[in-house]
Amino acid sequence: MTDxxxxxxxxxxxxxxxxxxxxxxxxxxxxxATADQLAExxxxxxxxxxxxxxxxxxxxxxxxxxxxxxxxxxxAARYENRVGxxxxxLICRGCSTMFDIDCAVGTRPCLVADDDHGFEIDExxxxxxxxxxxxxxxxxxxxxxxxxxxxxxxxI
Amino acid sequence: MTDxxxxxxxxxxxxxxxxxxxxxxxxxxxxxATADQLAExxxxxxxxxxxxxxxxxxxxxxxxxxxxxxxxxxxAARYENRVGxxxxxLICRGCSTMFDIDCAVGTRPCLVADDDHGFEIDExxxxxxxxxxxxxxxxxxxxxxxxxxxxxxxxI
DNA sequence: GTCCAAAACTTGACTCGGTCCAGATTGTGT
DNA sequence: ACACAATCTGGACCGAGTCAAGTTTTGGAC
Numbered sequence: 001m002t003d004x005x006x007x008x009x010x011x012x013x014x015x016x017x018x019x020x021x022x023x024x025x026x027x028x029x030x031x032x033a034t035a036d037q038l039a040e041x042x043x044x045x046x047x048x049x050x051x052x053x054x055x056x057x058x059x060x061x062x063x064x065x066x067x068x069x070x071x072x073x074x075x076a077a078r079y080e081n082r083v084g085x086x087x088x089x090l091i092c093r094g095c096s097t098m099f100d101i102d103c104a105v106g107t108r109p110c111l112v113a114d115d116d117h118g119f120e121i122d123e124x125x126x127x128x129x130x131x132x133x134x135x136x137x138x139x140x141x142x143x144x145x146x147x148x149x150x151x152x153x154x155x156i
Numbered sequence: 157m158t159d160x161x162x163x164x165x166x167x168x169x170x171x172x173x174x175x176x177x178x179x180x181x182x183x184x185x186x187x188x189a190t191a192d193q194l195a196e197x198x199x200x201x202x203x204x205x206x207x208x209x210x211x212x213x214x215x216x217x218x219x220x221x222x223x224x225x226x227x228x229x230x231x232a233a234r235y236e237n238r239v240g241x242x243x244x245x246l247i248c249r250g251c252s253t254m255f256d257i258d259c260a261v262g263t264r265p266c267l268v269a270d271d272d273h274g275f276e277i278d279e280x281x282x283x284x285x286x287x288x289x290x291x292x293x294x295x296x297x298x299x300x301x302x303x304x305x306x307x308x309x310x311x312i
Numbered sequence: 313g314t315c316c317a318a319a320a321c322t323t324g325a326c327t328c329g330g331t332c333c334a335g336a337t338t339g340t341g342t
Numbered sequence: 343a344c345a346c347a348a349t350c351t352g353g354a355c356c357g358a359g360t361c362a363a364g365t366t367t368t369g370g371a372c
Contacts, residue, residue: 015339019350035329036328048351049351050350050352052332052350053349056350073227090273092275093278101273102271115257116284117255117257119288120287121246122285123285123286127281128277128281129279130272130275130277130278131276133273171318171369173320173321174367175320175321192357204322205321205322206322207322207359208323208359208360
């Protein structure tokens with residue numbers, strides 16, 4: 001049961017509690033899960049957690065750079081533990097499945113913008129939207145899960 | 157008062173109503189505004205609109221590709237009328253100001269991902285996060301508007 | 313010009329993701 | 343073992359957005 005999670009927390013000045021350990025492990029086992037899904041997962045392991053503990057822990061861990069939060073349009077925030085490599089995401093408009101994807105252009109290329117308006121840019125967030133193989137072969141009508149557009153149609 | 161908005165709507169098979177004209181004009185005059193801000197603006201012109209009419213109209217216009225919706229993490233959806241050129245956005249973590257920005261790599265480069273997992277990719281959404289000149293010269297403490305992280309600190 | 317069906321609008325209730333608060337509990341340094 | 347700060351709990355709350363039912367407007371046909 002010693003998977004290094006505890007020492008990782010300690011090393012970052014975060015108190016190690018049952019909830020936090022369980023939450024970190026849940027993120028590892030379900031990358032790209034929402035806070036709610038993680039809470040569910042944690043409950044199957046720990047028995048119970050409050051919603052607040054989950055949000056608080058995720059917030060702390062994101063601040064400490066142990067987790068990364070992704071917030072795609074039209075969906076709740078999702079969390080993953082792959083941090084520090086500036087990778088991007090590919091999301092299906094049909095079923096909302098999400099894949100990690102490496103940057104096409106090389107290493108951290110996206111941090112360079114044509115005209116930075118004097119900004120100090122620290123992150124380039126890239127999301128590719130499309131349709132996964134399964135959803136491509138499905139008639140556009142019966143789409144399972146909420147597309148990011150408001151009113152039904154989700155063609156581009 | 158004939159700014160072509162009406163014919164633009166008609167040309168796209170959208171009925172031209174007072175609300176819709178006002179909403180389109182509001183988007184032109186306040187790019188990157190939220191639905192609420194647009195409703196306010198429309199009210200100063202038209203007198204009154206329901207929230208629902210605003211959401212509905214914006215939804216229709218986005219579907220018709222006359223507007224583009226941007227949904228940055230930690231903020232309500234914003235709308236702009238610059239469509240079809242695959243430009244990106246630069247947002248200040250301090251004050252949430254948002255700038256348009258052209259793609260660094262050329263024309264629609266972002267649609268090419270390293271490994272597309274068999275997806276049919278139709279859009280690459282790119283958001284640069286940073287701090288604008290004004291906010292850079294401000295002590296990190298007193299930040300005006302909600303940063304996209306949950307719990308206060310918004311360093312990377 | 314009038315009529316009418318479809319489209320659009322209004323109002324109000326509701327959902328969902330997330331935050332705030334106050335009090336109880338727990339982890340940790342001494 | 344103790345004390346205290348950090349954390350957790352439960353419940354109220356908030357903002358953005360959606361749903362549903364009923365009313366008004368638009369625009370094409372006569």
